[in-house]
Amino acid sequence: MAALGMTTTACGGPSVGDVESQALTLQVSGVYLGPKAVPSGDDARGDFTMSRALISVDSMQLTPCASGSAPITLDPRVYDLLADPPLGETVTTAVTEFCTLRIDLTPSPDVTESASSSDESLLLEAKDETAAKITYAGEDSPSLTFTADNGDFFGDQPLLLGFDLSGWLAYLAGGATNPLPGLFDSTLTDVAALYVDTNGNQQLDADEQTPVAHAQASR
Numbered sequence: 001m002a003a004l005g006m007t008t009t010a011c012g013g014p015s016v017g018d019v020e021s022q023a024l025t026l027q028v029s030g031v032y033l034g035p036k037a038v039p040s041g042d043d044a045r046g047d048f049t050m051s052r053a054l055i056s057v058d059s060m061q062l063t064p065c066a067s068g069s070a071p072i073t074l075d076p077r078v079y080d081l082l083a084d085p086p087l088g089e090t091v092t093t094a095v096t097e098f099c100t101l102r103i104d105l106t107p108s109p110d111v112t113e114s115a116s117s118s119d120e121s122l123l124l125e126a127k128d129e130t131a132a133k134i135t136y137a138g139e140d141s142p143s144l145t146f147t148a149d150n151g152d153f154f155g156d157q158p159l160l161l162g163f164d165l166s167g168w169l170a171y172l173a174g175g176a177t178n179p180l181p182g183l184f185d186s187t188l189t190d191v192a193a194l195y196v197d198t199n200g201n202q203q204l205d206a207d208e209q210t211p212v213a214h215a216q217a218s219r
């Protein structure tokens with residue numbers, strides 16, 4: 001096992017003396033824990049790659065560990081998981097220990113498949129090398145809760161709420177050859193996890209891929 005260093009690296013955060021309030025940074029983006037391309041099996045079509053990944057978040061809520069402390073709720077926002085630079089949130093708060101992150105998805109008029117007139121909560125698209133698309137559009141309003149895996153609080157920062165695009169790419173590519181690639185819903189909890197971007201480079205590096213919290217479906 002590689003040692004998970006306890007070094008305190010400078011991460012652009014508040015100085016030690018600044019205990020009144022500090023910034024909590026949470027990046028929301030797609031990550032690749034596996035392949036970034038999946039062969040279509042057809043030489044003329046080449047590989048599938050992810051070309052769109054949008055989620056519409058109705059609310060994102062960070063709950064302090066201390067009982068009685070009010071949760072912090074962030075405004076609705078559509079996150080483009082492929083955005084470069086990645087999207088994220090910064091919250092100024094006196095709270096240093098958060099134990100739970102919850103996100104609620106909801107359909108938004110800003111997330112609509114071109115062929116559809118309905119609002120979607122989630123839109124995924126993969127393309128092959130002929131630009132032919134495979135699309136998944138979801139209208140459900142699932143909620144995900146992330147609770148620190150070690151029973152502790154989310155300690156280090158910046159936090160990175162990552163959605164494994166490799167998992168979704170495999171799902172879409174599987175659907176290209178199989179009309180019934182299985183239920184999509186379960187993939188959401190499989191692909192979402194909370195990480196720490198230890199070196200603050202807005203990328204999920206190889207030594208940062210152990211989540212601090214896994215997603216659970218919540219009601």
Ligand SMILES: [Ca+2]
Pocket residue numbers: 197198199200201202203204205208
């Ligand atoms: Ca990093």
